[in-house]
Amino acid sequence: MSVPSAVLLEVRGARISYRHDQMVVDGIDLSVDAGELVALLGHNGSGKSTLMRAAFDLVPLRSGSIALRGVQSRRAEARPHALLLAGNEQLPTFLSGRELIQLLATMYAVQVDEPRIDELFALYGMAGRQDDLIEDYSHGMRKKTQLVAALLLRRPLTVVDETLNGIDREALVLAEEDLAGLTDGGAVILCSHELPMLERVATRVVVLDGGRIVADLPMSHVLDGDGGLAGVLDEHALDR
Helix, strand or coil: CCCCCCEEEEEEEEEEEEECCEEEEEEEEEEEECCCEEEEECCCCCCHHHHHHHHCCCCCCCEEEEEECCEECCCHHHHHHEEEEECCCCCCCCCEHHHHHHHHHHHCCCCCCHHHHHHHHHHCCCCCCCCCEHHHCCHHHHHHHHHHHHHHHCCCEEEEECCCCCCCHHHHHHHHHHHHHCCCCCEEEEECCCHHHHHHHCCEEEEEECCEEEEEEEHHHHHHCCCHHHHHHHHCCCCC
């Protein structure tokens, strides 16, 4: 009987281009293990979202490979191992929040505790709205609904790409603890401009610039320095 790999994301020599002469991701090697909460940082156009989308086979690789829990990301067998929360809010607005979560649970073959849906909606300041259509949700509610779905599905790897940007402060505080809880047997990759929050919850920081990794540091090392995450970004001349 095979033992599930502790390496939940393995990127080897990944190169991605939208035009033949423009490399958006240029030879990245990256591994993320169970138990890690990785802050993935970089300015707009650094390759963060493109790399994460490639991990879900949404963007083709020009060369290299990406595996999810040891399975090549282009294979259907890889899909149950990871969940992407994209920051673009492209949600099916004709569904209610509950129906969206039920649909995702069906896709991932996960049994969702219905009372827990109600509980999480209430905790995140959306009590009684889980059966309303998503088209009637605010910007922040749509993002919080994605977060609630991730907490209920608990995939081995959860990627949160800018989803936390713009949600209310109370929900952000709750999300810190809940996302950290997903690293119990799993891992989280978090792309966000909320540097103080990342300093509190992340165990590691990876910085991209020009499609390449320019820094990969334990968060403990970052916090021992003078400027924290802001200092790391300044050192590499990155916009925040």
